[in-house]
Amino acid sequence: MSAYAASVKPAPFVTPDTPRAKFAFQLYAAVGISVFLLMMVAGVIMRAGQGAWLGIPPNYFYEVLTLHGAGMVGTAGLAGAAVMWYFLRRYVELSNGAFLAMMGLSLVGVVLILLSIGLGGFAGAWTFLYPLPGHGMGLWGTGAAATFMIGYLAIGVGFLVFYADCALAIIRRYGSLARGLGLDQLISGKVDPAHPAAVVASTMAVIVNVLGILGGAIVLVMTLVALYEPGIAMDPLLMKNLIYFFGHVFINVTIYMAVIGVYEIIPRYTGRPWKVNRAFLGSWAAVVLLVLSVYPHHLLMDYAMPRWAAAMGQIVSYLSGIPVILVTAWGALVNLHRSGAKWDTPLRLVVLGVFGWAAGVIPAIVDATIRVNLVMHNTLWVPGHFHFYLLLGMLPMVLGTLLYACTREGRASAPLDKLVFWGYAIAGVLFCGVFLDSGVHGIARRFATYDAPWIGYAQAGAVAGTVVLVCVLFLGGRILARLPRASLAA
Amino acid sequence: MMVHLDRLRAVVRAAASLTRRLPLVSLLLAVLLLLPPLRAFGEATMVRQMLVQMPLIVLAGWCAGRAWVRAPEGSRAARLRSFADSFNRAGATGIVIASFTMILWMLPRSLDAARLSFGIDALKFASLAFGLGLPVAWSWVRCPPIARAVIHVEVIATLARFGWGFAAADERLCASYLQGDQERAGMLLVAAALAWAVVVAWRPLFGGLGGGKPAAKADRRDGAIA
Amino acid sequence: MQQVAWELSLVLMALVGIVFLWVCARSGGAPVDAATVSARGYRWRGPLVWVALVAGVVIAIGTLRHWPLPAYARDAGAPDVVVQATARQWSWDIVPDTVPAGKTVEFQLHSTDVNHGFALYRDATHVVAQAQVMPGYVNRLRVRFDQPGEYQVLCLEYCGIAHANMRAVVKVVAGS
Amino acid sequence: MVGMARTLGASLVALAAGLAVTWAATDGFTAFTLETARRAAALAHPAPVPALPLRFADGQLRRLADLPEQWLLVDFVYTRCTSLCLAQGSADARTMELLASEAAQGRVALVSISFDPDHDDPAALRAFIARDGAAPPGRLAAAPAATQDVARWLDAFGVVVIDDGAGGYAHNEAIGIVDPDRRLVALIDAGDPEAAVAALRVRW
Structure with missing residues (x-):
């Protein structure tokens, strides 16, 4: 801390550090870690079921699948938003009320989703791919499907409240979202190196996710309408486009929010500020467009899509890798290189997060190549790459930030911490590696029961997943135990 | 020169007094629209009913609400309003009422009912004016900026949802309107959603880019989201 | 194709991992002036961006010039054999289900209810080709089978409780 | 505080009334078109x-x-x-x-x-x-x-x-x-x- 404090002026602490704000942060940390852990248990159960170690009837399997997907995506959103809020409030004035309202509305949504799955038996997967929600085939009714959609809508409104607050605060401080993003500096060429990276990233998240949620809000209600008014038949291809637009943007933005922790935390260890430059601003401006236009790579196997859309899906996916690897990861490495940083668990986690993101992007890009997608789409290669950058990218960034916020003093970590960290990293890589290798061998995604040649892979995945679960349990326990000491000014 | 200035002032004064009478003028307009020939004209097609007649009625109600909000201190209208205000902190109640009114009158069944029955149509006029236009004028100024932003997104989504639904339906949803008319109305609603999105997003996105002091701009009471 | 994708990914991911480990290993010790490190570090980045862009363009052109999906009926001439495959929750109806090897087979894919995926497996662990099957659309997947044998059809888009059991077989027989 | 309680009450009344009217106007959220309504009737x-x-x-x-x-x-x-x-x-x-x-x-x-x-x-x-x-x-x-x-x-x-x-x-x-x-x-x-x-x- 001292090196950084000595070399740069600390960020102006704009939003007051009140007990209520601290409570809000602690609430997010506690809820986030608990739900992440529960959903990981659900994940391990699925792997064990596929590995024939647990006998899970398909209806339960797909309910767990739906729960795992919806729960992880929602929690990733909340946790990413918590990281963003934690740092953004140092530069602009955020309200605690909006932040808490997001949690409140999300909890309402969670209750509805749990009711829909638990009581209604809804198992249409988190992607609720139209027209599946209306075709439960006796497993779930329209009421259950509708409850699920309304649950999502409640969560969406919660996020809108939070993003509106962030947008407003950024506009109050910087004049417009374009200025928050640094577009004016990019155009004029006069880059202010003190312009906070956290503000740039937050602005991107706000712009992109408001559009994503708008798309989601439309497609969710159209799904509801189709459930009750069969006379209105939606175009399945158009619905698919909107669903993947919404889903891709939402889950992608969770990482772009969590990465704010990287920009803020690494400099505090290295004593080198993360200076904004033209490449940085340019790449974040580009990311706004890239994240909005990359989703057709989910639709490469829909031959009814126009060719230009498929080609765009491939090319934009390639381009998306550049900001991740050559701006954020590169920047993190240059910042760390021969800095004399003292390593402890928060820093390890944050750097692991950057690695997981940068490395996870690679199989994603490979899969976005249409030729590859022809044989890899909807195999386990797909969960392989997104688990890589969520489990090893987004989650470590979040855990690192939370731990950082809780360990302002006494950051020394015990040998056990080190062991757990490496256990998490290595088991995580193996867990994702098993997914990827399964994809290479054609093992289908979202199968409740496996053919004999596939079972070994699932068992390996279950073992690795269990190790990851134990390690995250330990890390999560550490954070929860230290949560009362959390500081908003760390 | 002086003469010209005087004349200009007179025109401005006249315009101002007309604005003051706007609520009266607009309510008159609403009543006129309800009269049989104009009513038949305004409801002859779905496009006209949804995109011309109904917005005009809402506008009439909005003008009335605006006048109510600006009623001079001490007047009866102002006293009534300050009592009503205590039930409408942050504009919550008014916005709830307005939301239901808006959605109800976009349902195909309501469009049909209004077209086919004079009584229901009169109800439509009254509720669009006093259950949508007026509450919006009354509540919007009291809405916190975050709520305004969320409402904007919801309105955009609602227009797009109904528009898409009307455009996508493979049968006539209104017994009173033809399929082509319905599709046209749907596409226009989607266009309205897009236009609304561009209009409300422009300032927050690019508001400060043209120069000027950002901080001063941001301090305006309306907030840039409004 | 699967092996190429896998090996390429492994190499690149390992490269990323090694660079991370190398930098992290050298992060401790006596700190070096930030300006020096950043000047040296960023000297490499500009060219790398260009390398990435050029590589991306080359790969994109290379893989897209001949449209990679043998799937658009308007592309080539008429196929040798046309197969109608209809998906429903949860079964396939494939007519005819026997096709000759070495000929261009066009699978015309229909769905009567929800989204499905049509994937041809040579054995349990090798995907030959696939396409999404969507209500309201006919997706055309063209395949030329080189080896005779029984090819399994699996559904690769989640379609409800019996998704994993929605299977069929396409028999490929040696050409006359 | 009075305003808060009153507003909460009024909003809830408005919400309930809105739902009731919508319920009545759509025969319990089942009939959104005249055609559905006449068949149900x-x-x-x-x-x-x-x-x-x-x-x-x-x-x-x-x-x-x-x-x-x-x-x-x-x-x-x-x-x-x-x-x-x-x-x-x-x-x-x-x-x-x-x-x-x-x-x-x-x-x-x-x-x-x-x-x-x-x-x-x-x-x-x-x-x-x-x-x-x-x-x-x-x-x-x-x-x-x-x-x-x-x-x-x-x-x-x-x-x-x-x-x-x-x-x-x-x-x-x-x-x-x-x-x-x-x-x-x-x-x-x-x-x-x-x-x-x-x-x-x-x-x-």
Whole structure:
């Protein structure tokens, strides 16, 4: 801390550090870690079921699948938003009320989703791919499907409240979202190196996710309408486009929010500020467009899509890798290189997060190549790459930030911490590696029961997943135990 | 020169007094629209009913609400309003009422009912004016900026949802309107959603880019989201 | 194709991992002036961006010039054999289900209810080709089978409780 | 604080009222179109059909109650129609095929009622039901005896007729099932003879 404090002026602490704000942060940390852990248990159960170690009837399997997907995506959103809020409030004035309202509305949504799955038996997967929600085939009714959609809508409104607050605060401080993003500096060429990276990233998240949620809000209600008014038949291809637009943007933005922790935390260890430059601003401006236009790579196997859309899906996916690897990861490495940083668990986690993101992007890009997608789409290669950058990218960034916020003093970590960290990293890589290798061998995604040649892979995945679960349990326990000491000014 | 200035002032004064009478003028307009020939004209097609007649009625109600909000201190209208205000902190109640009114009158069944029955149509006029236009004028100024932003997104989504639904339906949803008319109305609603999105997003996105002091701009009471 | 994708990914991911480990290993010790490190570090980045862009363009052109999906009926001439495959929750109806090897087979894919995926497996662990099957659309997947044998059809888009059991077989027989 | 409590109360009242009105206006969130509503209403509350005289294709004046057949299928037409009604005509022919034996026994008749009585005189109606030669037994057509009765007929069956912008009419089509007590008990999709016949048979 001292090196950084000595070399740069600390960020102006704009939003007051009140007990209520601290409570809000602690609430997010506690809820986030608990739900992440529960959903990981659900994940391990699925792997064990596929590995024939647990006998899970398909209806339960797909309910767990739906729960795992919806729960992880929602929690990733909340946790990413918590990281963003934690740092953004140092530069602009955020309200605690909006932040808490997001949690409140999300909890309402969670209750509805749990009711829909638990009581209604809804198992249409988190992607609720139209027209599946209306075709439960006796497993779930329209009421259950509708409850699920309304649950999502409640969560969406919660996020809108939070993003509106962030947008407003950024506009109050910087004049417009374009200025928050640094577009004016990019155009004029006069880059202010003190312009906070956290503000740039937050602005991107706000712009992109408001559009994503708008798309989601439309497609969710159209799904509801189709459930009750069969006379209105939606175009399945158009619905698919909107669903993947919404889903891709939402889950992608969770990482772009969590990465704010990287920009803020690494400099505090290295004593080198993360200076904004033209490449940085340019790449974040580009990311706004890239994240909005990359989703057709989910639709490469829909031959009814126009060719230009498929080609765009491939090319934009390639381009998306550049900001991740050559701006954020590169920047993190240059910042760390021969800095004399003292390593402890928060820093390890944050750097692991950057690695997981940068490395996870690679199989994603490979899969976005249409030729590859022809044989890899909807195999386990797909969960392989997104688990890589969520489990090893987004989650470590979040855990690192939370731990950082809780360990302002006494950051020394015990040998056990080190062991757990490496256990998490290595088991995580193996867990994702098993997914990827399964994809290479054609093992289908979202199968409740496996053919004999596939079972070994699932068992390996279950073992690795269990190790990851134990390690995250330990890390999560550490954070929860230290949560009362959390500081908003760390 | 002086003469010209005087004349200009007179025109401005006249315009101002007309604005003051706007609520009266607009309510008159609403009543006129309800009269049989104009009513038949305004409801002859779905496009006209949804995109011309109904917005005009809402506008009439909005003008009335605006006048109510600006009623001079001490007047009866102002006293009534300050009592009503205590039930409408942050504009919550008014916005709830307005939301239901808006959605109800976009349902195909309501469009049909209004077209086919004079009584229901009169109800439509009254509720669009006093259950949508007026509450919006009354509540919007009291809405916190975050709520305004969320409402904007919801309105955009609602227009797009109904528009898409009307455009996508493979049968006539209104017994009173033809399929082509319905599709046209749907596409226009989607266009309205897009236009609304561009209009409300422009300032927050690019508001400060043209120069000027950002901080001063941001301090305006309306907030840039409004 | 699967092996190429896998090996390429492994190499690149390992490269990323090694660079991370190398930098992290050298992060401790006596700190070096930030300006020096950043000047040296960023000297490499500009060219790398260009390398990435050029590589991306080359790969994109290379893989897209001949449209990679043998799937658009308007592309080539008429196929040798046309197969109608209809998906429903949860079964396939494939007519005819026997096709000759070495000929261009066009699978015309229909769905009567929800989204499905049509994937041809040579054995349990090798995907030959696939396409999404969507209500309201006919997706055309063209395949030329080189080896005779029984090819399994699996559904690769989640379609409800019996998704994993929605299977069929396409028999490929040696050409006359 | 008073404002907060009052606002909360008022908002909740507004929410409840909004939901109640929407519930009432959509028959409990089930009927968002007039067509769905009229079909649900026919099922829930069978209403007597108008006891007004119709002029049939044979030139005779009768009320529906005067017809000897126990069950009636009723649809609405105008004979000049050249577009949708052609499909309707073949669907009606199919319905009569399916019901041939019952119709021959006089148990059921299919009555097409014209909403264009000024044009659809008995000759036009005869031509309409006997396009392929003679009308089969039980195939009837009629028009309200008085032009001013048209509205009451349309109203009773929930039919809305509008100008189709091409010199003809458009209307919401359905086949009504009228029971022996001459009450409208169901409305079935016009283009689906099998469904109409099935709906009739379950009532027999």
